[in-house]
Amino acid sequence: QSALTQPASVSGSPGQSxxxxxxxxxxxxxxxxxxxxxxQHPDKAPKLLIYDGVIRPSGVSGRFSGSKSGNTASxxxxxxxxxxxxxxxxxSSVNSHSLDFGGGTKLTVL
Amino acid sequence: QVxxxxxxxxxxxxxxTLSLTCNVSGSSLSSGYFWAWIRQPPGxxxxxxxxxxxxxxxxxxxxxxxxxxxxxxxxxxxxSLKLDSVTAADTAVYYCARAPRFFDWFSYDSWGQxxxxxxxx
Numbered sequence: 001q002s003a004l005t006q007p008a009s010v011s012g013s014p015g016q017s018x019x020x021x022x023x024x025x026x027x028x029x030x031x032x033x034x035x036x037x038x039x040q041h042p043d044k045a046p047k048l049l050i051y052d053g054v055i056r057p058s059g060v061s062g063r064f065s066g067s068k069s070g071n072t073a074s075x076x077x078x079x080x081x082x083x084x085x086x087x088x089x090x091x092s093s094v095n096s097h098s099l100d101f102g103g104g105t106k107l108t109v110l
Numbered sequence: 111q112v113x114x115x116x117x118x119x120x121x122x123x124x125x126x127t128l129s130l131t132c133n134v135s136g137s138s139l140s141s142g143y144f145w146a147w148i149r150q151p152p153g154x155x156x157x158x159x160x161x162x163x164x165x166x167x168x169x170x171x172x173x174x175x176x177x178x179x180x181x182x183x184x185x186x187x188x189x190s191l192k193l194d195s196v197t198a199a200d201t202a203v204y205y206c207a208r209a210p211r212f213f214d215w216f217s218y219d220s221w222g223q224x225x226x227x228x229x230x231x
Contacts (some may be wrong), residue, residue, distance in 0.1 A: 002155070034216035038156070045205055045224055046156065051217035057210055079186050093216050097169045104155040 004090055004102035011108040017078040020105045022090030024071045035073040037066055040104075041107040045053045046089065050075060077107070111136035122200075122229050124217075128193040130139045132222060140164050140186050141211030147180060147191045149202040150224075160221030161229050162189060169215065192212035196229045203227075205220075 005023045010016040020037065031052035048057055050066035053073060063078045065077070071076040077084055090102040118130035132145070139145065147159040160170040162180045170178050179192040193200060203226045207218035 040156075045221035046218075047221075048217055048219040051210060051214070057219050091156075091158070091217070097224035098172060098223065099158040099161070099169075099216060101156040101158060110214075 003090060003094055003100050006088075006090060006102040006105045008049050008103070009106045009108065011110055012077075012080045013110045014082065016080050017076060018080060018107065020077075020088050020090075020107070022073045022075070022092075022102050023045045024092065032093055033068070034093045035066065035068060036091045037064075038091070039084075040087045040089065042086075044078045045046075049088075064077050080109055082109050111221045112132070112208055114204055114208065114220060116204060116222045116225035116226065118227075119225055120225065122196055122227060123231055124229055125196055127197055128191070128200060128227055130191045130194050130204055130206075130225060130227070134188070134189070134208075136221075137208065138175050139187055139189060143188050144209040144213075146182050146207045146209070146215070146218055148205045148207055149217070150204045150205070151199075152226075153208055159191065159193075159204075161209075162217070179197035198229050201227065201229045 003025050027056045030100050033053045037050040039049050049064045053068050065076045081105045088105045094100045113135045115133045122128045143163045144163050146161040150156050160180045162168045177194040182189045203224040205221045205224045208220040210219035
């Protein structure tokens with residue numbers, strides 16, 4: 001069972017903004033800045049959207065942004081587009097030598 | 111640009127060893143990156159298996175540590191995964207991946223296409 005909890009699903013209309021949360025059951029997320037976010041379309045490999053909680057890799061749209069408050073990290077997608085419909089996963093170090101993923105959130109663009 | 115490709119048997123019998131290789135091009139395994147194996151059971155979420163550094167340092171998921179070995183073959187620019195005593199619960203798409211910068215093992219920005227491995231008699 002994952003130590004990181006995400007909502008099973010979220011939805012939004014084109015042009016809107018949505019936020020996906022990732023809450024740690026322990027102090028993992030709160031104690032470190034090593035939260036990452038991934039987007040995964042069906043039958044595709046995951047794509048890194050955010051690392052170190054807030055950094056976008058080169059080539060990732062500025063519509064994706066990360067933040068953290070206490071034990072909860074968040075991914076915000078602004079200006080929703082149809083192609084944003086996908087599963088989203090957070091990950092974080094669990095201790096100094098282990099990595100955990102959240103259960104994933106399915107985003108539906110209405 | 112780095113490219114990764116998983117290879118190996120796609121069908122493994124229960125109690126046997128799952129073996130996969132990640133062929134890497136465009137990046138040397140001897141550089142300062144971490145390399146990882148991550149899996150995804152059909153219809154389920156991602157699960158980290160373990161990571162390896164060019165020095166040979168490895169980190170494993172505690173739930174799999176007793177059964178997993180990740181190693182390098184630097185002469186072939188490949189790294190491999192061995193998972194012992196598999197059961198149906200190990201059926202998954204297995205991805206190999208590389209971290210985006212030196213010394214980082216918490217995130218992965220380059221991924222293989224994935225290999226579906228089925229455990230069945």
